Structures are given as C-alpha cells and as structure tokens.
Amino acid sequence: MTGVEVRESEGRGLGIFAMHPFAKGERIRVVNIEREVTDEQPLGPEEDPDHAFLSDGKFLLVGEPDRYLNHSCDPNAYVRYRGTAIDLVARRPIETGEEVTVDYLINNAGGDAWECKCRSERCRGMTASSFFELPLEFQREYYPLLAPWFLRQHASRLAGIKEAIEADRSETDH
Numbered sequence: 001m002t003g004v005e006v007r008e009s010e011g012r013g014l015g016i017f018a019m020h021p022f023a024k025g026e027r028i029r030v031v032n033i034e035r036e037v038t039d040e041q042p043l044g045p046e047e048d049p050d051h052a053f054l055s056d057g058k059f060l061l062v063g064e065p066d067r068y069l070n071h072s073c074d075p076n077a078y079v080r081y082r083g084t085a086i087d088l089v090a091r092r093p094i095e096t097g098e099e100v101t102v103d104y105l106i107n108n109a110g111g112d113a114w115e116c117k118c119r120s121e122r123c124r125g126m127t128a129s130s131f132f133e134l135p136l137e138f139q140r141e142y143y144p145l146l147a148p149w150f151l152r153q154h155a156s157r158l159a160g161i162k163e164a165i166e167a168d169r170s171e172t173d174h
C-alpha cells in the first residue's frame with residue numbers, strides 16, 4: 001500500500017488518508033477488489049456486507065485499505081472504471097494528511113438512507129438512498145463521474161440531466 005494510510009477518522013471509525021499530495025485527476029490507487037460475492041461464494045461470517053458494493057450487476061467485496069473509504073457529501077475523490085479495474089482518482093487537489101472520500105451515491109440507484117456526519121460544508125445530513133434522489137445540482141455535478149455501466153443501465157432516467165448539460169455546453173460554445 002503506497003500513497004495512503006489507514007487511521008482513525010474522528011467520529012466514524014477508520015478512514016483512508018493521503019500520505020502525499022495528489023493532483024486533480026491523478027490516480028490515488030487501484031481499488032483492491034477481493035472477489036465477487038455470488039450464490040456459490042456468499043459472504044462468510046467474518047465478512048462485512050458494508051465492505052461490498054454493487055457494480056455493473058456484480059456484488060464486489062472490497063479489500064484493505066479501500067474498504068475504509070468514507071463517504072463525503074463533498075468528496076475529494078471518485079472511482080473510475082477501467083475495464084475490470086477500478087481506480088480511485090482525485091476529484092480535486094488533495095493535501096498530505098487529508099482524508100480521501102467519495103460520495104457513496106455516485107453509481108448507486110438504491111440503498112439505505114443514513115444520517116451523514118461527513119462535516120463538509122454542504123453535508124446533506126440525512127442522505128438520500130439513491131443518486132436519483134439527490135438534489136438536481138448534485139446530479140448534474142456528478143454526471144461526468146458516473147460509470148459507463150451506470151449510464152447504460154439508467155440511460156432513460158439520466159436523459160434529462162444529459163440534455164441539460166449538453167444545452168449548457170452549447171450555450172457556452174457559442
């Protein structure tokens with residue numbers, strides 16, 4: 001493990017922290033996917049369902065240190081799909097010692113709502129349980145970060161946001 005370390009994140013268990021600065025767009029690390037959870041190979045008693053997530057119809061169990069990646073309503077990182085690999089990428093410049101966070105609702109079309117304690121200035125408090133329940137400005141901001149499979153699976157629900165973004169773009173082009 002290079003570039004990040006796992007330590008206590010005040011008030012919410014362990015987190016992942018940058019050990020050196022990362023530039024915007026820089027890959028922080030390749031996410032450690034332990035395995036796919038299937039009917040044949042279900043989660044064992046020692047495995048935590050909170051460490052697994054749905055990705056393109058597959059339920060993937062995340063290993064160390066990435067299982068400690070915390071949520072933020074104003075995340076400094078996101079995941080980028082590259083074939084079967086998943087990269088953790090800086091969404092803005094990250095300083096040494098800063099906690100690396102993602103927004104759990106990106107690429108998430110349905111889960112449990114929870115009380116967020118991310119302490120970011122734009123914390124949503126009680127979070128939505130799906131990308132589609134996010135305020136529209138968040139949906140538009142996150143749209144470019146969505147995974148190809150999420151765009152494909154939810155193309156019709158995303159059509160309105162896509163059109164609005166394209167309309168904005170053509171306005172600035174002219």
Ligand SMILES: [Zn+2]
Binds near residue numbers: 074117
């Ligand atoms: Zn929050």
